[in-house]
Amino acid sequence: MDLPKYPFFTSETFLDFEFESNGPNGKIKKVVRYSPQNANGVTYFNLGFGDWNETIGKIDDSAISNNQDRERILATVAATVLEFTRRFPDAMVYATGSTPARTRLYQMAIAANCNEIELFLTVYGFADNNWHPFKKGVNYTAFLAMRK
């Protein structure tokens, strides 16, 4: 299923992505950041996603923009994952929400875009204290993805 997405921009390093959500609450700048990190000698990239707040000059993690375009936003974030891993085929991408509700949103994004995602990515979800290949309908607390 090819879900509608917003066009997005990326930085020269391809670690930062921006797009604009457009809806009843106006235009809201969304940012996706792939932060390089290392755990026990393994390099990976942490996916962070949030609303840019021009007034405070940083990401506002408490923002609930409610622009009635959730699916489009999630599809766009998924598209940045595909683009990022296309650029860096050996990169592992880790994602979890800052709250359980936001983690559920990531899960929904993967499930909704799985036809496209599964073509290119191997996705694992963390549940029951272990990593498992991603399956729809299972509640996970974190995700790891890598290019096939």
Added chain:
Amino acid sequence: MVFTRGISMPTKTKSGSESQVKRTAVRDYGNDPFFVKKAEKSKAFLEKNGFPEALLNRKKALKKA
């Protein structure tokens, strides 16, 4: 649609063909406190719980290639 912010110049796609992309300045958000905090939390989680064996093996295989 993907646009790389900066100056216009041809770039190679994965297939090897060239395409023009628009480039302007997307800033580096690496120092944003939200992203820094999230990355630190992810490190703590993965140091405690590890990575899937299959993904680690794939990474090793790609490194050898």
